[in-house]
Amino acid sequence: MTFDAKPCFSDTYAQSRQKFLSAATPHGDIHSFLHPEKGPDGGDLYLDMAVIGDAEANAGLVLISGTHGPEGFCGAGCQIALLESGLIDEFSDLRVVLIHAHNPYGFAWLRRTDHENIDLNRNYYDFSKTFTPHPGYDILRPHIVPRELDMDRISAGMAEYEAEHGKVGLLAAMVTGQSHDADGLFYRGSAPTWSQKIVTENLPGLLEAQDEVSVIDFHTGLGPFGVPYIVHGYAPGTEAFKAFRRAYGDDVKSTEDPADIDENMPATPEGPIVLAFDKILPGKSSYAVVIEYGTYPPDRVFPVLMKDNWLHAYGDLDSVVGREIKAEIKEIFYPASDKWKDMIWDESVKAMRCSAKLVRDKVLGDV
Numbered sequence: 001m002t003f004d005a006k007p008c009f010s011d012t013y014a015q016s017r018q019k020f021l022s023a024a025t026p027h028g029d030i031h032s033f034l035h036p037e038k039g040p041d042g043g044d045l046y047l048d049m050a051v052i053g054d055a056e057a058n059a060g061l062v063l064i065s066g067t068h069g070p071e072g073f074c075g076a077g078c079q080i081a082l083l084e085s086g087l088i089d090e091f092s093d094l095r096v097v098l099i100h101a102h103n104p105y106g107f108a109w110l111r112r113t114d115h116e117n118i119d120l121n122r123n124y125y126d127f128s129k130t131f132t133p134h135p136g137y138d139i140l141r142p143h144i145v146p147r148e149l150d151m152d153r154i155s156a157g158m159a160e161y162e163a164e165h166g167k168v169g170l171l172a173a174m175v176t177g178q179s180h181d182a183d184g185l186f187y188r189g190s191a192p193t194w195s196q197k198i199v200t201e202n203l204p205g206l207l208e209a210q211d212e213v214s215v216i217d218f219h220t221g222l223g224p225f226g227v228p229y230i231v232h233g234y235a236p237g238t239e240a241f242k243a244f245r246r247a248y249g250d251d252v253k254s255t256e257d258p259a260d261i262d263e264n265m266p267a268t269p270e271g272p273i274v275l276a277f278d279k280i281l282p283g284k285s286s287y288a289v290v291i292e293y294g295t296y297p298p299d300r301v302f303p304v305l306m307k308d309n310w311l312h313a314y315g316d317l318d319s320v321v322g323r324e325i326k327a328e329i330k331e332i333f334y335p336a337s338d339k340w341k342d343m344i345w346d347e348s349v350k351a352m353r354c355s356a357k358l359v360r361d362k363v364l365g366d367v
């Protein structure tokens with residue numbers, strides 16, 4: 001596709017929302033949900049859902065941006081380009097729901113987590129279940145959630161843990177998610193957060209007639225620059241696992257396949273939205289996938305997450321250090337690179353077509 005998608009990407013949450021609303025309005029209905037907090041510019045924050053296509057369509061396609069705040073620059077750019085390029089017309093047989101700024105607070109404030117420091121992609125958890133935290137988290141905690149920002153000490157603490165447990169062990173201890181350290185990293189919270197409630201209460205009503213629903217949750221920050229890492233949560237041998245293989249090819253990963261556990265996916269995360277669709281859309285067949293678009297290596301990404309966590313817990317956002325950390329956060333999740341934006345758009349077109357094909361094939365029953 002020769003469409004130039006770069007102008008569809010934005011510099012701020014507010015700009016992205018404006019572009020999204022103006023691109024989506026001619027195509028469908030917009031449902032806007034006001035967040036309790038304000039943005040850094042004092043402006044209102046919204047989770048917006050654009051609903052496009054026939055309410056009676058056989059199948060649905062849901063595209064989510066901004067689950068992890070500033071990763072929304074990528075996903076929103078793809079949503080806006082989908083509309084502006086006319087690619088949306090290819091999906092006119094589907095009911096399409098675009099969720100812009102799943103975590104609007106984090107998008108606006110350049111924060112991976114929400115206004116309660118909750119990692120929204122660990123929050124779609126069944127809170128009636130007892131959660132056993134990874135034992136490594138508390139060992140690492142003094143290093144990864146430090147009172148003083150001393151990067152040499154942070155690196156030394158992580159290196160010590162890695163020497164004993166390996167790289168995969170180190171990453172698993174951090175990213176699995178935890179419920180006991182509200183100022184810490186990868187905090188899932190102890191109850192459904194604002195964004196989860198909005199999605200869970202409102203999405204089903206927009207997809208009433210669709211029995212088969214494909215979902216893509218767009219993320220960034222994992223894998224080689226501009227390259228997609230595609231992962232779902234269906235176990236090998238299941239129909240959904242096979243359907244993903246058929247639609248996406250053999251490169252797609254599963255959190256339920258031990259063979260796919262490595263430095264990219266060091267542990268099965270508990271509480272991502274893509275694993276919650278049986279609960280969000282009960283009675284439907286859903287096929288949800290996360291796509292991570294690579295930016296920089298983990299050795300660059302993780303220290304910035306720790307700095308940002310320190311900044312919100314102990315630092316001053318309105319300081320030279322605070323502004324530097326925010327600039328780094330933006331860069332690790334949204335590289336200032338035209339080439340990256342072009343790569344993302346090309347790859348997202350492929351992914352949207354694959355997820356659309358997956359549900360079409362299911363509806364046609366030819367698989």
Ligand SMILES: [Zn+2]
Binds near residue numbers: 067068071121219220
């Ligand atoms: Zn993410």
